[in-house]
Every structure is written in C-alpha cells, then in structure tokens.
Amino acid sequence: MTADSTLSVQTEGPWPVPVLPEGFSLGAATAAYQIEGGTRDGGRGPSGWDAFAALPGSILNGDTADVACDHYHRVPEDVALLKDLGVDAYRFSVAWPRIQPEGSGPANAAGLAFYDRLVDDLLAAGIAPMATLYHWDTPLPLEHSGGWLNRATAERFGEFAAVVGDALGDRIDKWVTVNEPATVTLNGYGLGIHAPGKELLFDALPAAHHQLLAHGLAVQALRAASVAGGIGITNVHSPVSPADPSSPADVLYAELFDAVHNRIFADPVLLGRYPQLPGELAGMLDALHAAPQTDLDVISEPLDFYGLNYYAPTRIAAGSGAESSPDGIAAAMAALPFRLADWPEYPTTGFGWPVAPEHFGTALEQMRDRYAGHLPPVYITENGASFPDEVADSGVVQDHRRVDFLARHLHSALEAVKPGGRAEGVDLRGWFAWSLMDNFEWAAGYSQRFGLVHVDFDTLVRTPKASYHWLRGLIRSRPRTP
Ligand code: FCB
Numbered sequence: 211m212t213a214d215s216t217l218s219v220q221t222e223g224p225w226p227v228p229v230l231p232e233g234f235s236l237g238a239a240t241a242a243y244q245i246e247g248g249t250r251d252g253g254r255g256p257s258g259w260d261a262f263a264a265l266p267g268s269i270l271n272g273d274t275a276d277v278a279c280d281h282y283h284r285v286p287e288d289v290a291l292l293k294d295l296g297v298d299a300y301r302f303s304v305a306w307p308r309i310q311p312e313g314s315g316p317a318n319a320a321g322l323a324f325y326d327r328l329v330d331d332l333l334a335a336g337i338a339p340m341a342t343l344y345h346w347d348t349p350l351p352l353e354h355s356g357g358w359l360n361r362a363t364a365e366r367f368g369e370f371a372a373v374v375g376d377a378l379g380d381r382i383d384k385w386v387t388v389n390e391p392a393t394v395t396l397n398g399y400g401l402g403i404h405a406p407g408k409e410l411l412f413d414a415l416p417a418a419h420h421q422l423l424a425h426g427l428a429v430q431a432l433r434a435a436s437v438a439g440g441i442g443i444t445n446v447h448s449p450v451s452p453a454d455p456s457s458p459a460d461v462l463y464a465e466l467f468d469a470v471h472n473r474i475f476a477d478p479v480l481l482g483r484y485p486q487l488p489g490e491l492a493g494m495l496d497a498l499h500a501a502p503q504t505d506l507d508v509i510s511e512p513l514d515f516y517g518l519n520y521y522a523p524t525r526i527a528a529g530s531g532a533e534s535s536p537d538g539i540a541a542a543m544a545a546l547p548f549r550l551a552d553w554p555e556y557p558t559t560g561f562g563w564p565v566a567p568e569h570f571g572t573a574l575e576q577m578r579d580r581y582a583g584h585l586p587p588v589y590i591t592e593n594g595a596s597f598p599d600e601v602a603d604s605g606v607v608q609d610h611r612r613v614d615f616l617a618r619h620l621h622s623a624l625e626a627v628k629p630g631g632r633a634e635g636v637d638l639r640g641w642f643a644w645s646l647m648d649n650f651e652w653a654a655g656y657s658q659r660f661g662l663v664h665v666d667f668d669t670l671v672r673t674p675k676a677s678y679h680w681l682r683g684l685i686r687s688r689p690r691t692p
Contacts, residue, residue, distance in 0.1 A: 400414040523566050
C-alpha cells in the first residue's frame with residue numbers, strides 16, 4: 211500500500227494541536243538492528259544481539275532480527291514513505307558489524323556503500339540525515355573480548371567513528387555517537403534482559419564509563435575527520451519519583467535510581483564529573499569516581515546538541531521485587547533493595563509504561579535546573595509508544611491512542627520550553643517520533659508496535675497508520691518558509 215492512500219483515516223480528535231516554533235524540526239527515527247534484517251548480507255559480521263537472540267528464552271516468542279522489516283532490501287520504498295510523510299529529518303543508525311565485521315580494521319566496502327546510498331537517497335528526497343553510530347549492535351568479536359566492560363571497546367569505537375566520518379562526513383546533518391548508554395548498562399550488563407545478558411547489578415558500572423568514553427573518543431574522531439554536521443549524544447531521561455514521598459527509604463532509593471538511570475550519563479557529558487550520592491549511598495558509585503580526570507575531559511568534549519529520549523517516568527519503592535514486562539523477567543532485580551512501583555493513576559502503553567506527558571515537561575525542567583549554562587540545543591531524538599495495532603478490513607490502522615500520545619507529548623514539551631514555561635531556557639530545536647515503522651523491539655521481539663507505519667511481519671507490507679497521517683498533516687500545516 212502506498213502512503214497516499216489516506217482512505218477514511220481520522221486524524222483529528224481530543225488531543226491538542228502542538229504549536230511549533232519557527233524552524234522547529236520534525237522527524238522520525240529507527241535503528242539498524244531493529245529494521246534492517248539482511249544480517250548475513252553484504253559482508254556483515256555477527257553482533258552481540260545476534261548471539262543473544264539465539265539463546266533460548268532471551269527474546270519473546272523466540273523472535274529474531276534476521277529479517278526484521280527487511281529494510282536492507284527496501285530502502286527506496288522506505289525513503290518514499292519518509293518523503294511522503296514530509297519529515298525534515300530522519301534518524302537512522304549505522305550497524306557497526308556491517309562496517310567492521312571484526313570490530314576493528316579496514317572498512318567493509320559493501321557495508322559503507324549501503325549507508326552511502328541511503329544518505330544520498332535521503333538528501334535527494336530533501337530529508338536531513340541524522341546518523342547514530344552505536345544503537346546497541348556491538349560486533350560479536352568485541353563482545354567476546356568483554357564488550358563494554360573492556361576499555362579497549364571504547365578505543366575501537368573511536369576508530370569506527372573515524373571510518374564512518376571519513377566516508378559520510380560531507381553529507382550527514384547530525385551525528386549521534388551513542389544511543390542510550392543507560393539502557394545498555396542497566397538492561398544489558400546489570401539485569402541481563404538485553405544483550406549481552408549479564409546480571410552484574412552495580413558491577414555493570416564500568417560498562418557505563420566505557421560507553422561514555424567511547425562517546426568522547428567518537429566526538430574527537432568525527433571532529434578530526436572535519437565532518438560537516440553537528441555532533442551530540444542521545445540519553446534516555448526518565449524523571450524519578452519516590453512511591454511514597456514521606457518514606458525516607460523510598461526517597462533515598464529514588465535518588466539512587468535517578469543517579470544510575472539519568473545523572474551518571476548526563477552529568478559527565480555536560481558537567482565533566484560523575485554525581486555524588488548522599489550518606490549511605492555514597493560508595494555505590496565508587497567504580498565511576500575512580501575514573502581519571504583525563505577520561506572525564508574526553509567525555510565532556512563540548513557538543514553541538516544534546517539528544518534526549520523520553521518515554522515514561524519511573525516510580526521507585528524500597529523493598530525488593532523482580533521486574534516483569536514484555537522485555538523479559540529481570541530476576542536479578544530481586545537482589546536490589548528497591549523495586550519499580552506502578553503508577554495506577556495513569557493509562558499504560560502496550561509495554562505497560564505509564565502515559566504521563568506532563569513528566570516530559572519535568573524531564574526538560576530537570577535538564578534546565580541541572581545543566582543550565584552547559585546545555586547545548588536539545589533535540590528529542592525519540593518519543594513514542596507501543597500499542598497492539600491492527601489493519602482493519604478497510605485497510606486503515608486507526609491508532610488513535612498513539613496519535614493522542616504523540617500530540618500530548620509534543621505539546622507538553624513545547625509548552626515547557628516556551629517563554630514563561632517551566633523549562634524556559636532549554637533550547638529545544640526538534641522532535642523525532644519513535645518509530646518510522648513497527649520493528650524488532652529488542653527482547654520484546656515483534657510484540658510491541660511503535661511505528662507510524664504498520665509492518666506485516668509475514669508479508670513485510672507497510673501500511674501507514676492514522677498517526678502517520680496525523681504527523682503528515684501537522685508538517686503540512688506549517689507556514690511555508692520562503
Ligand atoms: C529506546 C530505544 C529504541 C526503542 C525504544 C522503544 O530505549 O532506543 O531502540 O527500543 O526504546
């Protein structure tokens with residue numbers, strides 16, 4: 211189905227119409243491992259996620275990303291969808307195992323050629339390419355030598371950034387070095403529900419430091435390659451609240467979770483230091499405080515922009531409890547003295563995440579309060595929700611809960627940063643919907659649909675949803691700039 215078949219899609223409703231400042235950029239995002247498939251094509255090497263997905267029980271329903279959306283073979287169709295959507299920018303990621311199958315050494319020409327064509331097709335469609343260098347697909351040989359627990363992986367990543375910078379640096383509009391090092395650290399190395407499946411709890415902290423170091427080395431490598439585009443990092447931010455604000459234990463553990471989810475990733479990048487925790491928690495971040503100042507100097511290289519992903523807030527309660535979601539059962543959490551608490555007052559997405567748009571404003575307010583004066587322009591590099599969408603017999607996908615989610619979240623963010631808003635001072639320049647299309651949602655496999663475009667994973671047919679038409683309408687409603 212083509213994107214122009216609007217059929218009887220309803221795109222107006224009770225949701226607000228976001229008021230877009232002049233020049234505000236609207237885009238859509240994806241990641242290589244989640245959409246490309248073609249895992250054995252063009253000389254691509256295996257990744258840590260391929261190995262993890264092959265382990266029985268690691269991915270819901272035993273799904274794998276071997277085919278995913280087959281984007282590797284369908285670039286023209288997918289770029290046509292983006293062009294018809296009318297986005298200003300498209301955020302994609304470059305698969306490290308396509309470029310360096312061994313995780314080091316010279317570039318694989320076929321791998322580079324794939325992204326070279328993608329970038330040219332985007333530019334021909336009038337879309338600014340935003341390239342993420344690391345969206346979680348570590349080359350397997352590097353995973354085998356310790357992955358992000360090994361400092362050498364950061365050095366290899368700097369070399370990879372140089373290779374891609376040399377090849378695409380004249381045409382990429384914006385570079386994201388590393389995507390959500392928090393999720394890799396917590397889910398991959400701390401709790402074992404993402405690749406590489408390690409349950410190290412607080413012993414996972416070196417993985418955080420090495421990803422941040424990798425980020426800084428990549429910034430230096432891209433600058434040394436004289437790339438034309440701006441450079442930033444993407445962190446996921448989740449405002450954290452204590453389940454019971456009158457409980458000192460809940461308050462203390464909420465502060466700890468805020469540190470390990472948000473602050474240990476943002477503070478070193480923006481302030482050049484790791485956060486200090488109060489009282490009895492002080493020693494928990496010792497592994498990070500042991501880092502030499504020379505590393506922090508690299509990590510805090512000035513950035514052209516800061517990428518912020520927002521999905522949901524977090525509520526923390528004292529007391530242990532394993533966490534269970536479509537992403538897997540985080541049994542290791544039971545060994546911690548705190549747990550994730552529910553938000554009964556909010557509706558939830560398909561993933562079970564609370565729909566709480568006002569907390570998006572809180573995330574931006576925290577950015578202002580914590581980093582004012584050090585915060586470069588901000589782009590929302592991901593924002594979206596999963597719902598169990600279906601294609602109706604009429605051919606329409608009426609995903610009104612997603613339209614409602616996206617409209618309210620974008621509105622909340624723009625209200626927060628406008629003059630007089632509670633996050634005034636944050637220079638918010640743009641927003642990317644997660645995701646252009648339904649895809650392989652990591653440990654949740656194909657069970658969670660986040661797309662503006664529905665993908666039938668049996669036939670790979672793409673069907674734009676109501677949310678696609680809503681965003682298309684919003685983009686077209688903007689006054690034309692001369
Ligand atoms: C983010 C990831 C992205 C996707 C969304 C739902 O944490 O960056 O790849 O999985 O969540």
